[in-house]
Amino acid sequence: MTILDRIIAQKEIEVKDLKAIYAFKQQKPVKRRSLYDSIQKSDTMSVIAEVKRASPSKGEINQKVDPVAQAKQYEKAGATAISVLTDRQFFNGSMADLSSVASAIPELPLLCKDFMIDRIQIDTAVDHGASIILLIAAALKEEQLRDLYGYAKSLGLDVLFEVHNEKEAETALRIGADIIGINNRDLKTFNVDLATTERVAALIKDENIAIVSESGIRTREDVAFAEGVGAKAVLVGETLMRSANIEATMNDIRIPLHKAVR
Numbered sequence: 650m651t652i653l654d655r656i657i658a659q660k661e662i663e664v665k666d667l668k669a670i671y672a673f674k675q676q677k678p679v680k681r682r683s684l685y686d687s688i689q690k691s692d693t694m695s696v697i698a699e700v701k702r703a704s705p706s707k708g709e710i711n712q713k714v715d716p717v718a719q720a721k722q723y724e725k726a727g728a729t730a731i732s733v734l735t736d737r738q739f740f741n742g743s744m745a746d747l748s749s750v751a752s753a754i755p756e757l758p759l760l761c762k763d764f765m766i767d768r769i770q771i772d773t774a775v776d777h778g779a780s781i782i783l784l785i786a787a788a789l790k791e792e793q794l795r796d797l798y799g800y801a802k803s804l805g806l807d808v809l810f811e812v813h814n815e816k817e818a819e820t821a822l823r824i825g826a827d828i829i830g831i832n833n834r835d836l837k838t839f840n841v842d843l844a845t846t847e848r849v850a851a852l853i854k855d856e857n858i859a860i861v862s863e864s865g866i867r868t869r870e871d872v873a874f875a876e877g878v879g880a881k882a883v884l885v886g887e888t889l890m891r892s893a894n895i896e897a898t899m900n901d902i903r904i905p906l907h908k909a910v911r
């Protein structure tokens with residue numbers, strides 16, 4: 650059983666519980682800035698800055714972090730969007746973290762970073778202030794991905810559609826995803842390789858699709874590499890969570906875009 654299998658098994662239990670206890674509140678309209686527009690209009694690398702206390706691959710990263718203080722620093726340093734890990738079991742996050750960040754930061758696009766397998770989790774994310782959800786191609790069948798994608802879009806959400814290989818990228822293209830995240834980390838082995846972005850981005854030729862390079866971004870060189878192969882945005886967690894100077898780290902990441910020929 651891979652770690653992804655274990656996480657999805659846990660999500661099935663959580664969804665069952667949610668269905669029993671979750672009192673659906675009135676759906677709030679999503680009124681944050683659009684992630685898609687922000688990425689597509691920017692002349693510099695867009696940064697989705699992540700609040701992540703711990704992870705199955707790294708263990709403890711920054712256990713004592715105050716998510717609101719961290720997110721405010723991200724905003725001040727020029728983040729395009731904030732991502733909050735909400736999974737409790739494997740990442741030590743919570744929906745409460747998402748809510749408090751949502752109240753403190755009213756405008757930036759806000760990603761509920763979790764493993765979505767059911768519409769009720771999307772409702773919960775919206776209730777807690779998210780404007781973006783993640784769909785992980787490796788976790789679901791194409792019909793489920795299509796259903797959840799359509800549902801999220803119907804609520805006015807942005808969807809970060811995460812892929813790790815060519816086959817998953819083809820699924821993303823068939824579904825019509827406009828923001829494709831290429832995860833450099835294999836969620837089954839934890840292996841990280843930035844060349845994943847290069848390989849998979851080569852298949853995504855449409856300039857109207859925003860490509861996000863995810864995971865393992867540490868240095869300005871890493872960002873330059875991702876930019877050179879077509880990424881207009883990066884999703885960065887650990888490097889920012891460990892940074893002693895978030896403003897300097899963000900300035901390193903926010904490089905100009907060159908309109909790479911792909």
Ligand SMILES: O=P(O)(O)OC[C@@H](O)[C@@H](O)c1c[nH]c2ccccc12
Nearest residue numbers: 832863864865866884885886887888
């Ligand atoms: O901390 P990193 O290596 O900068 O990675 C951030 C982000 O890409 C990573 O947290 C992530 C990408 N896809 C995911 C899916 C689930 C949980 C976590 C993730």
